[in-house]
Amino acid sequence: MLDIKWIRENPEALVQALRNRGQSESDARATVQSVISTDEERRAHVTRLQEAQERRNAASKEIGKAMASGDKERAEKLKAEVADLKTFVQNGEVRERELDESLRNQLASIPNVPLQDVPVGRDEKDNVEIRRFGEPALNPWSKEHFDIGESLGFMDFERAAKLAGTRFTVLTGQLARLERALGQFMLDLHTREHGYTEVQPPLLVRDEVLFGTGQLPKFAEDLFRTTDDRWLIPTAEVPLTNLVAGEILEGEKLPLRFTALTPCFRSEAGSAGRDTRGMLRQHQFNKVELVSITDADSSIAEHERMTECAETVLKKLELPFRTIVLCTGDMGFGAQKTYDIEVWLPGQKTYREISSCSVCGDFQARRMNTRYRMAGEKQTRFVHTLNGSGVAVGRALIAVMENYLNEDGSISVPSVLQPYMGGVTRIERA
Structure with a gap:
C-alpha cells in the first residue's frame, strides 16, 4: 500500500x-x-x-x-x-x-511504484537479461520431463487426474526421492550458508494475512478458499512475511531472514491452455521460499543478496540459467523491482522461470502495519520486505531431469544431491 x-x-x-x-x-x-x-x-x-x-x-x-x-x-x-x-x-x-x-x-488496489532503474516496457518481451551461467546443452536425445518421467515409470499423470483432476502429478520411487532431496538440499544451503532461519508455517491463513502481502483483494480468483473462510497459501511468502505483522521490531536485529519448504496452491485461473502437459504449471507444488525483513536503507542491497542466494542453488546443481530484470509492465503487483531467474530446459529448447526475487519497499509493511525503531529513538519507520523463490522444487526437478538425461534414458544425479539420495548416482527405469 x-x-x-x-x-x-x-x-x-x-x-x-x-x-x-x-x-x-x-x-x-x-x-x-x-x-x-x-x-x-x-x-x-x-x-x-x-x-x-x-x-x-x-x-x-x-x-x-x-x-x-x-x-x-x-x-x-x-x-x-x-x-x-x-x-x-x-x-x-x-x-x-x-x-x-x-x-x-x-x-x-493501487500497485507499487517501480524503482527508477527498472526498465520501462509493456510485457515479457521488454525484460532485460543481465547475466548468464553455464552453457545450454541440447543433445539429440533431449526430451521433455513428462516423457522422461513416464518412460522411467516414476511420473503418473493419469492416476493424478483420477485423484484430483488436471494439473496434478503423482511422483513415485526415485523421482519422488529426488524431489525430496532437492528441497532438503535447498533448505540446508540457505540455513547453513546463507543465514536464513528455517520456519514451518501454517498452510492455511486468514483474510488479513493475504491482504498484508497483497494477494487480497485483487487476486482472490487465483487462490483456493476453504469452507471455513481460510485460504490455502499460494506461496510461503504469505505466512513468512506476516510473522511480523502488527509488530514494532528492534532495528538493531534487522535484517530478519526466513526460509520455508512448503506446498503451494494456485488455481491458475489466468493460465487456461498454458503448459497443460507435465508438471510445469500445477495447482499444487513445492517451493523453498526466501523472505527478508530489513530497515529502509538496506533493502536494495538485500535484493541483490537474495537473488545471489537463489542463483547459488542452480550453480551448485550445475544447471544453466539466465537472470533477467522484469520491465515495469511485467512486474508483480507489490514489487518495486524483480529479478527472474530462468533455468535452461533442453526438452523445451528454452529458458523457463524457476525463481522470482522482488523488493517491495514499505508497500507490504503498510498493509501489515509493521515498523521498526532504532535504539534511543522515539520515531518508528516502516520496515522493507523482500521475497524470492529459493527455488521452485518441482521446476528444479524438471530441470535436473532434462539437463541430466543420458542417452539410454536414465538420469544422472547431480553430485550435490547424491548424499541426499543415499549415494544413488543414476535413476533408471523401475
Missing part, C-alpha cells in the same frame, strides 16, 4: 508509474484523482468533525455558566445546540469510518 501523503505530494509521479505499468493515461489519472478526492473529502470531514466536537465541549461548559448566572434562556439555547452537535458528531463518525474504508480500499 502506498503512502497517501506521498500520493498527495506526487500525483504526477504516480500517474507516470501507473502508465509505466501498462495503464492508459486516462485510467491512471482517474485512479489518482479518485484517491486524492476521497482523501480531500475525508480530511475536510475530519476537520469539520473536530470543530464540532470542540464547539460541543465549549458549549457544554457555557451551559453551566449560563445556569449559574440565571440566564435560563441562553442555557436552553446552548442545550439545543449541544444536542444538535451530538447528533452531527455521531453521524459524522459513521461517515468518517465510511470514508476511511473507501480510501483504504482505493489504496489497496
